[in-house]
Amino acid sequence: MPKPDSTLVGVSGEYFVAAELSRRGRIASMTLKNTRGVDILASNWEGTKQVGIQVKTSQHGRPEWILNEKAERYCGDNLFYAFVCLKDSTERPDFYIVPSSGVADYVRKSHRKWLRTPGKKGQPHVDTPMRKFVDLKGIYLERWELLGI
DSSP: OOOOOHHHHHHHHHHHHHHHHHHTTOEEEEOOTTSSSOSEEEEOTTSSOEEEEEEEEESSSSSEEEEEGGGGTOOOTTEEEEEEEOOSTTSOOEEEEEEHHHHHHHHHHHHHHHHHSOOTTSOOOOOOSEEEEEOTTOTTBTOGGGGOO
């Protein structure tokens, strides 16, 4: 079976996050596609605490995701990322829940480090708007409680 289109991968991640939030007794509402920076609005059952969630999905089984430079500035107390790591179609994905300030700090520092590090042939790296978030140690794996809802 061919790999799904990247748009479908992203949409599947949003549905997985919404389903997991619902399974955990939270209210999850997927936003319209023109909503800037927020894919899901989530709240506690009482509706007294809300958060916005940006979902990023990878299908290669590794806890790393490509972002753009806006991630360095996109942060707020009620804004979070849900990074979804898809696995085999019969397995539940892994979810990494990260405060937006943590993502901003990570991508800012890691990109500056990458710029300072010479390339494979000793050449300087050329700046790019692409950024990467990685959690190889699983610090944010299944950290749903960070949402505070």
